[in-house]
Amino acid sequence: MKAEILAVGTELLMGQIVNTNAQYLSSRLPQVDVGVYYHSVVGDNPERLKESLELALGRCDVVITTGGLGPTQDDLTKETISQVCGRKLVLHTESLEAMKGFFGKLGREMTQNNAKQAYMPENSIILKNNNGTAPGCIIEQGEKIIIMLPGPPSEMKPMFEDFVYPYFEKRSSYTIESRYLRVFGIGESALETKILDLIDRQTNPTIATYAKEGEVTIRVSARTAKGQDPQVLLQPVVEEIGRRIGNCLYSQENLTLDQVAARLLLENNITLAAAESCTGGLISQMLTDIPGISAVFMGGAVTYSNDAKEEYLGVRHETLLKYGAVSRQTAGEMAEGVRSRLKTDMGVSVTGIAGPGGGTAEKPVGLVYIGLSSEKGTFTKELRLFGNRSRIRTVTALNVFDMIRRHVSGIELDASLEG
Amino acid sequence: MKAEILAVGTELLMGQIVNTNAQYLSSRLPQVDVGVYYHSVVGDNPERLKESLELALGRCDVVITTGGLGPTQDDLTKETISQVCGRKLVLHTESLEAMKGFFGKLGREMTQNNAKQAYMPENSIILKNNNGTAPGCIIEQGEKIIIMLPGPPSEMKPMFEDFVYPYFEKRSSYTIESRYLRVFGIGESALETKILDLIDRQTNPTIATYAKEGEVTIRVSARTAKGQDPQVLLQPVVEEIGRRIGNCLYSQENLTLDQVAARLLLENNITLAAAESCTGGLISQMLTDIPGISAVFMGGAVTYSNDAKEEYLGVRHETLLKYGAVSRQTAGEMAEGVRSRLKTDMGVSVTGIAGPGGGTAEKPVGLVYIGLSSEKGTFTKELRLFGNRSRIRTVTALNVFDMIRRHVSGIELDASLEG
Numbered sequence: 118m119k120a121e122i123l124a125v126g127t128e129l130l131m132g133q134i135v136n137t138n139a140q141y142l143s144s145r146l147p148q149v150d151v152g153v154y155y156h157s158v159v160g161d162n163p164e165r166l167k168e169s170l171e172l173a174l175g176r177c178d179v180v181i182t183t184g185g186l187g188p189t190q191d192d193l194t195k196e197t198i199s200q201v202c203g204r205k206l207v208l209h210t211e212s213l214e215a216m217k218g219f220f221g222k223l224g225r226e227m228t229q230n231n232a233k234q235a236y237m238p239e240n241s242i243i244l245k246n247n248n249g250t251a252p253g254c255i256i257e258q259g260e261k262i263i264i265m266l267p268g269p270p271s272e273m274k275p276m277f278e279d280f281v282y283p284y285f286e287k288r289s290s291y292t293i294e295s296r297y298l299r300v301f302g303i304g305e306s307a308l309e310t311k312i313l314d315l316i317d318r319q320t321n322p323t324i325a326t327y328a329k330e331g332e333v334t335i336r337v338s339a340r341t342a343k344g345q346d347p348q349v350l351l352q353p354v355v356e357e358i359g360r361r362i363g364n365c366l367y368s369q370e371n372l373t374l375d376q377v378a379a380r381l382l383l384e385n386n387i388t389l390a391a392a393e394s395c396t397g398g399l400i401s402q403m404l405t406d407i408p409g410i411s412a413v414f415m416g417g418a419v420t421y422s423n424d425a426k427e428e429y430l431g432v433r434h435e436t437l438l439k440y441g442a443v444s445r446q447t448a449g450e451m452a453e454g455v456r457s458r459l460k461t462d463m464g465v466s467v468t469g470i471a472g473p474g475g476g477t478a479e480k481p482v483g484l485v486y487i488g489l490s491s492e493k494g495t496f497t498k499e500l501r502l503f504g505n506r507s508r509i510r511t512v513t514a515l516n517v518f519d520m521i522r523r524h525v526s527g528i529e530l531d532a533s534l535e536g
Numbered sequence: 537m538k539a540e541i542l543a544v545g546t547e548l549l550m551g552q553i554v555n556t557n558a559q560y561l562s563s564r565l566p567q568v569d570v571g572v573y574y575h576s577v578v579g580d581n582p583e584r585l586k587e588s589l590e591l592a593l594g595r596c597d598v599v600i601t602t603g604g605l606g607p608t609q610d611d612l613t614k615e616t617i618s619q620v621c622g623r624k625l626v627l628h629t630e631s632l633e634a635m636k637g638f639f640g641k642l643g644r645e646m647t648q649n650n651a652k653q654a655y656m657p658e659n660s661i662i663l664k665n666n667n668g669t670a671p672g673c674i675i676e677q678g679e680k681i682i683i684m685l686p687g688p689p690s691e692m693k694p695m696f697e698d699f700v701y702p703y704f705e706k707r708s709s710y711t712i713e714s715r716y717l718r719v720f721g722i723g724e725s726a727l728e729t730k731i732l733d734l735i736d737r738q739t740n741p742t743i744a745t746y747a748k749e750g751e752v753t754i755r756v757s758a759r760t761a762k763g764q765d766p767q768v769l770l771q772p773v774v775e776e777i778g779r780r781i782g783n784c785l786y787s788q789e790n791l792t793l794d795q796v797a798a799r800l801l802l803e804n805n806i807t808l809a810a811a812e813s814c815t816g817g818l819i820s821q822m823l824t825d826i827p828g829i830s831a832v833f834m835g836g837a838v839t840y841s842n843d844a845k846e847e848y849l850g851v852r853h854e855t856l857l858k859y860g861a862v863s864r865q866t867a868g869e870m871a872e873g874v875r876s877r878l879k880t881d882m883g884v885s886v887t888g889i890a891g892p893g894g895g896t897a898e899k900p901v902g903l904v905y906i907g908l909s910s911e912k913g914t915f916t917k918e919l920r921l922f923g924n925r926s927r928i929r930t931v932t933a934l935n936v937f938d939m940i941r942r943h944v945s946g947i948e949l950d951a952s953l954e955g
Contacts, residue, residue, distance in 0.1 A: 397824020
């Protein structure tokens with residue numbers, strides 16, 4: 118089945134928010150043989166919403182809308198779609214009661230405008246909202262399926278998983294399964310050159326590359342009948358790509374570099390501490406986004422000032438004087454210091470200039486030193502990164518995670534580029 | 537002028553990446569009187585790209601594409617659009633030279649497939665790419681304007697700012713200016729009730745609300761002739777809304793809560809240190825995303841283990857034994873400890889259970905204590921948050937920034953809800 122995801126909300130067209138819902142749904146639907154062919158976004162305008170809906174119904178079998186189900190006056194999705202489908206809105210008592218319960222649990226009073234959310238298109242399948250107030254629904258209109266989901270991702274995602282995914286799973290006879298191979302330390306065009314013959318003769322599976330900050334992802338997608346194992350098609354291609362790329366390939370399962378590093382630490386029971394200067398807590402924050410990491414990640418220090426580097430990490434005063442805070446030597450002592458202070462197996466460190474200010478001719482913005490200390494010794498690496506503050510911080514963190522990965526896996530450190 | 541942003545890339549339809557480009561362009565274009573009416577996304581498929589382009593040209597004056605200009609085989613935007621517009625692709629020598637220079641600077645060799653990026657539609661305005669390889673271009677086709685920009689945001693944004701924004705600025709006679717009022721500590725439906733009469737009688741400026749994790753944004757937009765001051769229309773509405781909402785309104789300039797907290801610290805020259813448990817560096821990371829913050833933010837500690845809380849922060853062993861790590865008492869001692877260890881004016885702390893594991897009947901997932909220590913004393917607050925790990929961490933960080941804001945501004949702490 119061909120699907121379009123139609124997001125409704127002027128806040129999207131004004132650039133207030135990013136359409137993460139479209140991404141989420143797009144990553145899930147192929148698994149139940151629903152291919153996403155279009156994303157579209159319209160504002161809270163009934164005329165344009167009507168036109169977009171009709172266009173979508175003309176070119177796709179399934180239209181999934183997100184947003185515009187809320188209590189406020191500009192929430193018009195349900196009203197507009199019901200009109201297009203020639204259906205009345207009728208009170209769904211169960212939803213109204215659930216809504217009252219939701220407000221009760223938060224200890225807030227339900228304002229009158231909320232009741233509107235309980236009026237649903239007649240003869241539709243009502244989707245309960247366990248994480249907010251507005252229910253969703255599925256309308257089966259002749260050959261077409263229209264599904265309305267709420268806008269907030271924290272409500273949309275569980276509603277999709279609980280009701281919409283199973284709804285399609287029951288109907289599907291094919292499945293599209295993708296493997297995502299993630300590569301760090303080699304650029305997109307150089308990478309494509311290595312696998313161009315594979316891409317050229319692709320039919321099933323298909324192969325595509327995608328580059329983002331400091332890394333490249335290769336997607337390998339196979340379509341198979343339900344019940345058959347897609348890995349039979351996928352695995353040989355994945356292995357061939359792996360042979361061509363070598364140890365710059367860090368995940369065959371679409372894990373991020375921080376997840377791969379975390380998994381290696383957990384599997385080998387290696388405890389870690391992090392000392393961060395210009396990344397300012399980014400490494401700790403990314404690691405602690407991973408549930409269960411507290412078994413090996415003992416903590417970290419964000420040491421912006423020289424004082425803090427001395428006080429918290431025991432970096433020597435002479436080192437800071439002689440080589441400066443942004444130096445290979447300081448990075449090394451920071452990694453050693455945080456490791457010894459927190460009594461961990463491994464310490465990592467970052468010191469550098471993320472910009473926009475603070476650069477000099479000798480030490481320009483983008484100059485970063487990273488360090489790793491373990492029982493095997495202390496290792497440091499110089500990075501010279503381009504881009505803005507955010508890019509420099511992100512690519513630095515990736516380099517640290519790659520350093521951990523290479524160290525734990527026994528791969529030489531110097532093969533990686535710097536992104 | 538009416539515009540559509542047409543993103544090209546199967547990676548978007550597969551849910552590999554989020555369409556942040558559409559957001560960025562949407563937030564900038566209204567300022568040069570280009571109203572964004574539609575976003576759309578198609579895959580790397582020449583047929584559907586052609587249809588989508590024709591649709592966009594039918595309903596809008598300006599079509600801006602992002603993506604599909606790169607060196608690989610599935611990059612087909614330029615080829616497809618040139619065909620629709622009846623234009624040949626011709627070698628643009630200057631772009632080819634720039635590309636060679638770009639690779640030279642990175643110390644990499646240019647692979648052959650890159651040259652394709654230097655073939656541009658004849659009689660178009662070439663947009664130089666200072667941050668990557670693929671140039672963009674502007675085609676003026678009768679009454680219509682088609683603009684092609686590269687996909688990577690780090691290339692797209694500077695190209696837009698350097699060439700596209702000025703291009704429209706010269707042509708525009710009106711401007712749409714928006715003010716974004718940001719509110720923390722009051723829900724969307726309760727907030728709308730307070731300002732419903734203002735929304736009801738809106739014409740110019742228009743007013744709309746948007747809710748996201750723990751906070752609400754109110755957008756007030758005015759359209760004025762170029763050269764006239766839009767604030768004449770905006771300011772009275774902003775002030776009236778401010779009177780209704782009181783001190784839950786934390787920014788009239790679309791600043792985020794971390795930016796507001798950072799600005800208050802910088803303006804008042806108050807130094808800060810942060811001790812984080814369940815937020816794991818998120819507060820430090822958000823603060824250090826702000827250039828110049830190193831003048832007041834002295835660093836922080838991520839103390840996951842009890843040992844680290846004692847060792848790094850001087851939390852008393854008895855406190856941890858008697859009340860537990862997740863307690864008001866521990867939060868208070870953590871804030872005091874990090875403040876005294878880093879010799880700052882203010883210390884903030886977080887200790888809590890972000891989930892998914894670690895919750896008990898007595899201390900469930902979502903129970904978080906935050907603390908603030910200053911010369912005025914030590915303050916703590918209990919939060920009971922819902923949602924997943926990521927939401928709990930984010931809303932906790934927002935509460936800490938709100939605590940800083942309220943403390944520095946002399947607003948009572950308890951008025952805020954917990955999100």
